[in-house]
Amino acid sequence: MANKNILVPIDGSESAFAALKQATVLANSLESKLTIISIVEENPFVNADFYYFGADAQTMKAYFDEACLNAKHALTEAEKICANQSVSEFETKIIKAEVSAKNIVKVAEELDVSLIIMGSHGRKGIQKLTLGSVAEEVLKFSPLPVLIVKQ
Template identity: 45%
Template structure:
């Protein structure tokens, strides 16, 4: 199958940069569109007394939004500079990461999801969960999981 639209899900981890490199090579080889997305997760202060933390919540969300916008813009510019013809960005807000990624893929009619996996195993995976594993197990689309930060050849 030839892909026409890659949804590239990133965060600020080193493994995301490996996923970016893989998506770039695929997009150039297949001449397909890339939408770079990042999820601003569900409020980390949820369940805490709102009136005591309202200023902290507001500051956190403003900083998270700005960081995500900057990261997506940088990746977009890099991909375009390297030869990807169409690169768009999308911020997903207030959803758990896996849900946000899957909803974005559906909304944008992507036909491939590319993302990194931190490679947690055993107790860490059980305790911390795995966004990549959840996306992989639920997605009706093909999912390319990048597990290594080694350079592409």
């Protein structure tokens, strides 16, 4: 890994933290920096075919504030994991953008990382079809190596 920077997108889920724990092992072994991101959507309904009934500016602000708070909590937990695993160099960032594989890949390219490590919820069947898989999409779109950690 030339630039020794690993990107770990997290959403606060168990699978994201499992991926982070694996990333800490790899970062320590390779003396790499970890960049941990959490993406927050300012308007989650912007690409929906319908618009949430009653979603006025105050409702949307409350949603966004709660999403930012959840992201901050997830990143605080990520910092604790990195400290407990003695990761020498890491940083955390909240990214304000649409939660999508394309945005994860875009951030990875902007930050000049050499590897993306992320968790997979391991959904199957109808759940996977209806909910999709961000990890699977990152695999499709990323020109960078991607390591998927299953819970």
